[in-house]
Amino acid sequence: MAATAYPISWPMGFARTKHPEKGRFSTTLPAAIKNVQDSIRLFGQDSGKAIQGLVISSNYTLGGLNPPDPAVAVYFTWDGLQVCIPVDRYTTLAGNLQAIHHIVEARRVELRHGTLNLVRASFQGFAALPAPGSARPWHEVLGVSPAASRADINSAFRSKAAAAHPDAGGSHDAMAALTAARDAGLKAVVS
Template identity: 35%
Template sequence: MAESITASPLCWPMGKSRTLAEDRKRGRFGKRNASGWGLQELSVSEARGRVIEVLDRFTKPGQPYRVPSDTIVLSTNLSLRNDGMPRSGQREPTDPGVAVYFKLDGRQQCIPCDVYTRVADNIAAVADCLESLRTLERHDAQLMQAAFTGFAQLASPEASGRALWREVLSTNSNDLDEIRQAYRRAIKRAHPDHGGSSEQFAAVQQAWAKAQEEIGND
C-alpha cells in the first residue's frame, strides 16, 4: 500500500473529478423496515461489511486470497476504529466522499465515490460497483480485467501520491518558502472558524507535511 494512502482524512485519487456538494443526492441503499415500507438508513458499519464481503467473494473456495485483508483501506473523513476502519455513529463530515483501495491479484486498485450525501451510501455504492465487476468476471474475465484497468490507474502513485499535496495547497512551486506561504493561506481557509472544517484543516496539515518531506528530499 502506498504510504500516501490514508484511511482518514480522505485520500481522493487525483485522477477522479469530484462531485459538487450541490449535485450530491440521497442514496437508497438501506433496508425495508419491519412493515415492509420505507427504507432504514444504512449505517457505516453495514456498508463497510458489504464492501468487505464482496471483496472476499472474489476468492473462490480453495483459492489463495485474491484480495488480502491487509491491503484494504476505506478512506473517508470519519474517525477510525482501532483496526483502521471508519467508525459508525459519527456526524456526517462536510465531505462524505469515500475511496476504497485494495489489491486484487497483486495489483493496486481504487474505487472512489462521492455522489451521495452520506458516507455510508457512498461506501455501499462502491460495494455495488464491486458486485457488478464480479458478475462481469463470471461472464467475461478479460472484460472485467479491462474494467479494472481504469481503477488501477486511479490508484497509481501518480494519481494518489506525491502530487496530491500540490492540489490541496494550490501551488506548483518547488520553493519551500513559497510553498509555506501557500500552506498558510490554505490552513487559514480550512480553519473551521473561517468557513472550513476539521477534515479540511487536517488535510491541509497532512499536505504540508508531505510537501516538506518531498521538497526536503529533492
C-alpha cells in the same frame, strides 16, 4: 500504495462531485462497511486471486458519523493491480460505501458471465487512479510553472503527449499520468 484510512486519500486527477445527491440506499453505516468488506472478500475468492492491503479511506471518525465530506475511496491490490474505487456521489458515508459495494458486485457478475481478462480490463480504469502523494505535482509532470496559463498547460500537454502516447513508443501509464497532470493543471488555473 500511500492511501490512509483517515483523512480521506482521494485519488489525484479524479474530479469531485459538485452536488452530491441523497441516494436511495436504505442501509446503516456498519452494514454498508460490512457489505464492502464482504463483496471484496468474495470477489477475491471468486477470482482465485487474493485481495491484499484493503484500505477504506474516508473522513469518518467515531465522534463524527456524518462528516461534511462523506466521500469514500477503497484501495486494494488484486492480481498485481493497485485498485482504487472512489465514490462521492451521495450525501452519506453509508450511501457512498453501498455504491462501492455494488461496483464490486458488478465485477463479480462480469467474472461469472465473462472471463478473468474482462474483469482485469474493467479494473484498468480503477488502476489508473494513483493515491495522493504517489505522483509528482502536475506542473512538474508538464514542465511548466505552477502559475501557467491554460494555453501553456495545453501546449505542454500536446508536446509531451507526442512522446508519451503508446502509439509513439510511450506507455499507457505515462499517458495516464500526463492526462491527469493536464486535468489537474486546468482545474488549478484561476479563470
